[in-house]
Amino acid sequence: MRKARQLSQIFFLFLFFFLFLQARFPYERLLPSDLFLRSSPLIALTTFLSSWSLETKLVLGFIMLVLPLFLGRFFCGWICPLGTTLDFSDKVLFHSKHSRNKNVATSFRACKFVLLIALVVAALFSLQLVWFFDPVVILTRFSTLVLYPAFAVAAGSIFDAAFKLGIFEDQIYTLYHWAQKTILPVTPPHIIHGLPVLLLFLGILALGLVGRRFWCRAFCPLGALLGVFSKYRLLKRKVDSSCTSCSICYEKCRMHAIADDVTSTNPIECIECGECVDECPSHSISYGIDLPKQNVNSNVDLSRRRVIWASVGGLLGAIFVKTIHSGTEKTASVIRPPGAVPEALFLDKCIRCQACTRICASTGGCLQPSLAEAGLEGLWSPIVIPRLGYCEFNCTLCGQICPTGAIQPLTLEKKQQLKIGLAFIDQNRCIPWRENKDCLVCEEHCPLAEKAIKFDVREVRTNQGDRRVVRFPYVDENLCIGCGICETKCPVLGAPGIYLTAQNNQRIISVS
């Protein structure tokens, strides 16, 4: 059973990264790149509750709730890419440190249910926090903001070093080109706020110090949700009469789902990894179909008092976050990607998975995760940073890849008319205004057929006293759609001579 499980885990981890790598221009795909995100019922549930609207893409998440009714937490043991990562890191990093600690074994179990309830209650009060805790989001975000950029930088330096050697240049060039077509980006992603994401991920890995799969056992709210639905699972762990009560399975169980009597199993905690089947010296353990019956060891570790505290916590958290540091439409200087729904709804729907950031890095590269720019509630939500990249005129990929409809999928025609901001010229910095010399880089790059940057052509007297005709750029507010390429390409160093603002930002309610 272990071999089969490990194969399945490796397959799904590869599938996860394969789909991750599909998220790039031109995004010609067999399967949607956000498939794993869509299949998380926790994302579907909380997004539905917080935004009170059901995105068709998320229906798959609800369907996935059928799975635990039959197979229990099969997803956690056999599919979850973060679970696989943790199994791997537990084994490699903390191999010798694991022994069953009676206190830790079960006492933190309740946390994940508390967390689940708090998340659901907060979502009901329109605060979406699932993005901090959902395992698929955590791995997607970490891969986008840390792992892939680091991989790109590392691979890039290796190729740079190989080029410097000056031998086999053609072959290296060809290899690099092939890599750029498949696993490497042509333009390395430039992510500015990767550190907190890295720290969160390392924190989750470090939980392995406490015990194997400690994150899954103690905190993962998706595991909690699947666990609740697993209570009457049909696929069960069975122990036959040859059992000698040696307790090896009890010791080895990474989820501590086996009760002290060794034979009964907690279906809410068991992830069906099959370790007990393989470890049993008397081959007494098997997994098989059995009709639901009342199981003595199947209660959720949750008292009524805790349920109430969790609910109150979720509610207070929602109020706290919304009052203590909330970005309002007017003060927020953030520019959202084209197709973004109105700000309040955007924050309800966006799960900070960074799928948009990832695919944007392969086309215009304007999207970055926010830190404090959009308020505390808006942490890690995608914002346009035009100095680093621009919104590509011919691109609609962020809306296509967004799993929750926070960014609506637009037709190219609609996108090319949609205003996400407005550019302003800083006459103190802009070269023609400052130096009385033609520059016009912004105009050259303006993607509109009728350029939104126009010129005031005037003869001026320079500081040296000679007369000269200079083209002074200005922005036509009616034409500018706020793609920001003018700011990206402005040759002025530091603060640009032309900059994008959220003025004129248009939001989409729904494309349908």
Place this chain on the structure above:
Amino acid sequence: MQQFTRRQFVTTATLATAGSLFPAQSNDTRARVAVVRNGEPPELVRQAIDMLGGISHFVQPGQSVLIKPNMSWDRLPEQAATTNPEAVAEVVRLCKQAGARLIRIVDRTCNRAERCYYRSGIEKAATAAGAQVRHVVPSRFVDTTIPNGSLLSTWPVYKDVLDVDVLINMPIAKHHTIPGVTLGMKNIMGLIGGDRGDLHVDFDVKITDLNTIIRPALTLVDAYRILRRNGPSGGSLEDVEEKRMVIAGIDPVATDARAVQLFGLEPDKIAYLVQAHKRGLGEVDLTKVAVHDYSF
């Protein structure tokens, strides 16, 4: 290979200086500039190259060739912001026939490279024809001295330019706000590193400086479709005119000068051509150049 190339550069630079002292005079009967009309892109370039003496005049067996099309923008071929992919593919095939050891295509784009390479159609067409279409690798820019530079003394140049035996410049004829038009001499900006925005200030002098060190053996101006307004990126089909022409030449200044006329402009009113002529890069006065016409 590299030594040879450097020597070639020195020779070229010396000749360029000499050229400014002595007006170009040639007893050669071949065209210096060929204007071909009324054809499809492949036959247009084929005919133009024939009129300039045939591809074997430019590419010897075993040589390496770098083709520089304009694929700077995320546009489709119909939008006339990028060089015609079929024309590029035909040049690749001709170079192959001439026995080129290696045919490479690069461009440092303005929009994202992956989008430009893909949507211009050039990556696909040229790869199918046998070229190595490669993305620019930032570490492969080499700081290069410009011995006869007027404002620029050094600038990073892409290593492939320095390494290859033959450079073929394949711009598309477009409107551009700064020089008025963008043709061959401006197209070489896709082969340099650095902050190109800086070049826009005192553009005429700086582009001439760069053209003193990057010297294509052959310039083929794609005028199958030209962009008359809102260049260099365009976008509206209303700004595109189907000319069904190619203008090719050995003299980069004369070739651009002839192509300028497509836009109803006078070559001697285009500041960068006047500058380039003054600096000895070629002839701006078309009455002094053998311009041959051909129409299908």
